Amino acid sequence: MKQSVLAAFLLAPLLLVSQSYDAALGIRVGTEWGATAQLRLPQIHKNFVLEGIVLSSLNEDEGTLTLLGKQHQPLLSRRLNLFYGAGVHAGWSNEIDGETGNPFDGPKGITGIVGMEATFARVNVSYDFKPALNVVGGESVLDTHTAVSVRYVIGKRYSIWNRDKEKEIRKRRRAKDRERRREERDRAGKRWFQVWKSGN
Structure with a gap:
């Protein structure tokens, strides 16, 4: 029994596909509930994802719309993703301020995110903070x-x-990076092999 559990644990990552999609839609359930949509943007990075989230509170009469930029990093031979990112949010609230008797203003601010994600066939599952x-x-300065x-x-x-266009985008990006580094070396007054030479 123990051997079977161990084998399943070791082989499970091999059945998963890391960041193997361009777009996905679904639901989000936790401290709040709502809808989530993700779109990969290779123009920024091959594993950069834009996520939009619409949420409604389970316990209060309020909700938020969040837009996030997330960078995905493959784990376990690219079979599992760690992701992190940040974005902005805006919301609405019908909750009443006990001190003033007026509704709270809708929250607006900055959102961060970190979590893990796995995709099997056409089902994508993630957990995040x-x-x-x-x-x-x-109602408060910080919500988690x-x-x-x-x-x-x-x-x-x-x-x-x-695929070919994405490769061309990466090729142009690498060429721009090389050109930028060359210009920086030229401004510093040294060749690429003169790493010991001071820029002053």
Whole structure:
């Protein structure tokens, strides 16, 4: 029995596909509930994802709309993703301030996120921690949320972004990086092999 459990644990990551989609839609359930949509943007990075989240509180009459930019990093031979990122949020609230008797202003501020994600076939599952700093509005300055998201992959990798075009984007990006480094060396007055030479 123990051997079977160990084998399943070791082989499970091999059945998963890391960041193998371009777009996915689904639901998010945790301290809040709502909908989530993700779109990979290879123009920024091959594993950069834009996520939009619409949430409603389970315990209060309020909700938020959040837009996040997330960087995915493969784990376990690219079979599992760690992701992190940040973005902005804006919301609405019908909760009453006990001191003033007026509704709270809708929260607006900055949101962070960190979590893990796995995709099997067309099912994408993730767990995350999402702190939100309310710059204005809201019942509190800091809200923290955790949730499990289950999404259906509506666009597999390269179904939206063409593989050859994506390679061309990465090629142009590398060329720009080389040109930028060359210009920096020229301004410093040294060749690429003169790493010991001072820039002054």
